[in-house]
Amino acid sequence: xxxxxxxxxxxxxxxxxxYVLMAPAxxxxxxxxxxxxxxxxxxxxxxxxxxxxxxxxGFANYARLLTNARFWHSVGISAAFIAVAVPxxxxxxLLGALVLNQGVRCRSIIVPVLFxxxxxxxxVVAILWKIMLAGSWGxxxxxxxxxxxxxxxxxxxxxxxxxxxxxxxxxxxxxTPFVMLALFAGLQSLPLMPYRAAAVDGATPLQTFRRLTLPxxxxxxxxxxxxxxxxxxxxxxxxxxxxxxxxxxATESLSLFTYKTVFDFWDLGTATATxxxxxxxxxxxxxxxxxxxKRKLRAF
Amino acid sequence: xxxxxxxxxxMLGLLMSLTATAPAAAWSYKEAAxxxxxxxxxxxxxxxxLQETMKTLVPDFVKETGIKVDYQLLNHxxxxxxxxxxxxxxxxxxxxxxxxxxxxxIVLQADVIRPIDDLLANKTLTNPELDxxxxxxxxxxxxxxxxxxxxxxxxxxxxxxxxxxxDVLSHPxxxxxxxxxxxxxxAPAKTLQQMRDIAEFFTRKKGEKLGGETLESDFYGVVLEGxxxxxTFWTLWNAFIKNFGGDIFxxxxxxxxxxxxxxxxxxxxxxxxxxAPPGQAEYSLIDVPTVMGNGIAAQTLAWSDFVLGIDxxxxxxxxxxxxxxxxxxxAKSPRTRSAETEPSIIVISKQSKRAEPTYLFLQWMxxxxxxKRFFETSKGAxxxxxESTWKQPELQQSRFAGLYEAMRDTLAxxxxxxxxPKIFEIMDVMSGIVQExxxxxxxxEQGLKEGQEKxxxxxxxxxx
Numbered sequence: 001x002x003x004x005x006x007x008x009x010x011x012x013x014x015x016x017x018x019y020v021l022m023a024p025a026x027x028x029x030x031x032x033x034x035x036x037x038x039x040x041x042x043x044x045x046x047x048x049x050x051x052x053x054x055x056x057x058g059f060a061n062y063a064r065l066l067t068n069a070r071f072w073h074s075v076g077i078s079a080a081f082i083a084v085a086v087p088x089x090x091x092x093x094l095l096g097a098l099v100l101n102q103g104v105r106c107r108s109i110i111v112p113v114l115f116x117x118x119x120x121x122x123x124v125v126a127i128l129w130k131i132m133l134a135g136s137w138g139x140x141x142x143x144x145x146x147x148x149x150x151x152x153x154x155x156x157x158x159x160x161x162x163x164x165x166x167x168x169x170x171x172x173x174x175x176t177p178f179v180m181l182a183l184f185a186g187l188q189s190l191p192l193m194p195y196r197a198a199a200v201d202g203a204t205p206l207q208t209f210r211r212l213t214l215p216x217x218x219x220x221x222x223x224x225x226x227x228x229x230x231x232x233x234x235x236x237x238x239x240x241x242x243x244x245x246x247x248x249x250a251t252e253s254l255s256l257f258t259y260k261t262v263f264d265f266w267d268l269g270t271a272t273a274t275x276x277x278x279x280x281x282x283x284x285x286x287x288x289x290x291x292x293x294k295r296k297l298r299a300f
Numbered sequence: 301x302x303x304x305x306x307x308x309x310x311m312l313g314l315l316m317s318l319t320a321t322a323p324a325a326a327w328s329y330k331e332a333a334x335x336x337x338x339x340x341x342x343x344x345x346x347x348x349x350l351q352e353t354m355k356t357l358v359p360d361f362v363k364e365t366g367i368k369v370d371y372q373l374l375n376h377x378x379x380x381x382x383x384x385x386x387x388x389x390x391x392x393x394x395x396x397x398x399x400x401x402x403x404x405x406i407v408l409q410a411d412v413i414r415p416i417d418d419l420l421a422n423k424t425l426t427n428p429e430l431d432x433x434x435x436x437x438x439x440x441x442x443x444x445x446x447x448x449x450x451x452x453x454x455x456x457x458x459x460x461x462x463x464x465x466x467d468v469l470s471h472p473x474x475x476x477x478x479x480x481x482x483x484x485x486x487a488p489a490k491t492l493q494q495m496r497d498i499a500e501f502f503t504r505k506k507g508e509k510l511g512g513e514t515l516e517s518d519f520y521g522v523v524l525e526g527x528x529x530x531x532t533f534w535t536l537w538n539a540f541i542k543n544f545g546g547d548i549f550x551x552x553x554x555x556x557x558x559x560x561x562x563x564x565x566x567x568x569x570x571x572x573x574x575x576a577p578p579g580q581a582e583y584s585l586i587d588v589p590t591v592m593g594n595g596i597a598a599q600t601l602a603w604s605d606f607v608l609g610i611d612x613x614x615x616x617x618x619x620x621x622x623x624x625x626x627x628x629x630x631a632k633s634p635r636t637r638s639a640e641t642e643p644s645i646i647v648i649s650k651q652s653k654r655a656e657p658t659y660l661f662l663q664w665m666x667x668x669x670x671x672k673r674f675f676e677t678s679k680g681a682x683x684x685x686x687e688s689t690w691k692q693p694e695l696q697q698s699r700f701a702g703l704y705e706a707m708r709d710t711l712a713x714x715x716x717x718x719x720x721p722k723i724f725e726i727m728d729v730m731s732g733i734v735q736e737x738x739x740x741x742x743x744x745e746q747g748l749k750e751g752q753e754k755x756x757x758x759x760x761x762x763x764x
Contacts (some may be wrong), residue, residue: 049390050410135579137596158526158581158739246528247581247739248732263381264724266388266406 037279051268054285061273071274073249080164081253082232085171087226090221092172093179098209101187110163111184114177122237130242131169133157144262157243160250167251170238173229179224186220188206218297226289230282254278329364329664332425336657337366341395344383345646347373348605350456353678354665360673361664367657387412392484392651395658400454400644401716402534402723405764408446409721413647415449419659419683427667434668434686436711439643443716446764451647453666454685459627459714460535460640461706462495463592463607464488464599466623468502468614471511477501488599488623491631492568495522495599499575502598521575523597527584528736531603533731535640538714539601541565542638543630548726548755549718553763557730557752558745566737566744573738581735593618601627601640604707608681608700611737622704626709683707720762729754 047054097174100107117125132140135155145151156162161178180260198208214221236255239245245252245260252260258278261271345351351373358371372394374382383397388410399407407413420426432440432453469486470475478486482497489495499521505519507615525532537548546561554555556562565628577591577646589606591597593616598602604624613619627639648658664670671686680698695704717723730751732759737747754761 050406052410053386059719130582135577135582137577137579137594155577158579158735160736160739162743187551213369243582244529246732246735248528248736248741261726264728265722266384267725275614 002160037276040272040275044276046269048268048272050266057269061269062277065270065273065277068270070252071254071257072251074252074254077164077250077252078233078235078254081168081171081235082229084165085168085175085232086173086225086228088168089176089179090225092176093224094183094221096176097183097187100184111181112237114181116177117174118178123241125170125174126238126241129166129173129238130157140267158173158247160247163243163247163251165238167235167242169233170242175228178243179228182220182224183217186217190216215297218293222289222293222297226286229285229289233282303335312375327428329361329427329660332427333365333367333657333660334525336660338368339654339657340368340370341654341661342370342372342393342659343396343646343658344372344374344379344386345393346379346456346644349609349678350605350682353674353682356677357670361661365657365660365664367661369661374583375706387649387651388649390651392649392653394649395652395654396611396646397647398584398644398646399452400642402720402727404443404446404451404716405719405721405723407647408451408719408764412650413451414650414655415451416453416648416659417450419656420450425656425659425663427663429668430437430663430666431668431688434688435666436685436687438640438715439637439685439711444641444645446690446719452586452647453662454601454643455646455662455665456642457683457685457711458472458602458642458644458646459604459683459707459710460539461604461607461703461710462625462628463589463602463706464498464623464625465592465595465597465618465621466620467618468511468598469498469623473512474502474510488625490625491634492540492628493631493671495628496568496572496713498522498599499572517596518577520577520597521599523583523588523591523600524572524580525574525583525585525602526573526576526580526735527582527587528731528732529728529734530584531640533727533734534642534717536566536569536734538638538640539627543628543633543636544568545633545636548617548730549720549762553718553759553761555721555726555752555755555759555762556559557755558748563744563748566748570738570744578604581739582642592616592622604703604710605683607703611703620699624706626706626715637713639710639714641711641716643714687739718762719764720759721764722759722762725758726755726762729758730739 022289043053045057045059047057047060052131081282100110120128130138132138133156135141135158138156143223151162154162156166194212194216195208196263225254235253236259239251239253239256240259243251245256254274258271258274261267261274315598345354346752355371355373359368361367362369379398380403383394384403384407385391386393387397387407390412398467399413417602420432432530435454436457439457444450444454458547470747475486478498478501481501484494486492486498489498501521502510502519503521504515504675506515508515508519510519525535539561541547542565544561544565546556546559546565548555548557548562551555577583577596583591584608585603588600588602589610592600592602593610595616595618607622607624610616611619611622617752629637646662648655648662652658666685666689668686671684671689675682675684675689675692675694678694680694680700684695684704689695690704690708695701698704720726733742733747733751736742742750
């Protein structure tokens, strides 16, 4: 109402009111997000004596980080994790959502069950999958795979070739149902009129999906993909609990690298530089993602 | 000498002895704590069953002294992330924090912990019957003393013991077959070479016989901690490499990762993996006792405080069927005997403004009376920090008497880790490399050469 008045040029005295309404959220955001980030950036430009701020170091911490092979290795692990896990979660989630949307039987039972994996605490997920895939006694690895002569005499989490794939599988298991439910909710909320019109025009199911469903769902899809990308990039708990980054450094993600740099090595200079680099990477990525989605999918 | 003279001497002697004993008899925590009664101290310790038992005794100290103690117990990682961080940042939320020996390099270099020599010398504060000569060595000296200063009293004395299935090792059929194959008697391993033979001998497939019974699943000759991180490399270093006369630093603190003795130690350790469950590379120090408790392995090297949790009726169907010994020596070099131990102390933060009451509490924790009560309360389950504790009835008459003998043997040959500020970074690099050696991805020579290069990149003089 105030905004309407302002447009009419008759309510200038109330122009501050929307900002008052937004102020609590903005102040909270600044205090809990921006201030710590700025302080981290400040620390990253200083020599750190364990947890104490030393002299101005310029970009020395960044130079040390960017020439650290282990940092780039962990970037590669995180990228590989995202590149495989997120498309799989999205593809399977979309497929599942389309099936659910067809009015399958027992949907009222299936939907609540689908919530379970994404509601589980990471420690529970780790224990569950350790029971499933542990070498020499895992429910799946020993009783199924090994007994049928597949993957004999090795441990999945201890195999440099399989450990990362196993962690991706766990992520897919945990988050595909979430993607499925979110997309299913989106499908349920789509307007019926365009579909009726398409049916009258004789559109095939594939044409309807390509020309109607995908464009209408695009904004929701973009948000889901972005959320999953961010979440997959942050993967830490299950890796920490199941492989601790091993064998060797085969599953050391960027989050785990940062954790070790802080809490094992107490190299806060490198750790704060890593945090800033991650932030910049995310900022650039999110911006690029936003622009692409906005232009190509006309979302947002 | 006249009767009068004699009476006089006797009286004088009595007077002197009374004078001499009077201050000792008068000393009490209550009196010593009077100036600090009502003050509050915050102490952070690690949570294990040992500390949980200690926590039940803390109210006695509070009642006696009037010093309020917030004795916080957090898991291992939180003790480091909260406690060590608190000291390193100079925040000072904790008056005292438990540190494992590898952390000492960091906290000493950062100069955030307070020496306690002045407090130990303070006759008002220190119990004259504290009897520090009774504290187990070399554990205490190696962890708490540095450049002539003492930084704490020995609080916890974690150690790795040899742990085996007595029911299979003492089975007549197995003994006979072992003697025939290896030409010596089957018994708990005293040497690493015997451990290897036992591991090879008992590695069997499902359907084969073990102790006269048909196996329903594969059985393994040995299980060791193998996960990246944890204490995998600590144990390899101290229970294998050092037994071969090797070490990862020389006397000047320079890395010596690829020396031939180290290669020999790593080779034997990696050879044991052939007889271990395929999942060993994911086994943590918690998984190892679980595997032993499940009965799928013949022997291991494990932390003794975890053994106490498994060898219990209701926890494992093999409870009471285990046998223990000190960490094995190297048959070819018995003089270089070494074992993995982790002596730990609670240090007083330099930021603490209540060092004296904190010291009183830490002293009380290691006091003979408290230690006696600790083992009475725990019904003989614990890890001694005093020599006198070995003689306590709760230990001698305990069904864990054999385990205590094993602990004692191990503790005689274990030392704290060197005070190296970058030790966790070194361990992280090395635990990944040795895991790859054990999994056959690298030879011991290749891996340790790579380790030498990587550790040299971290520090060329690694110890303080």
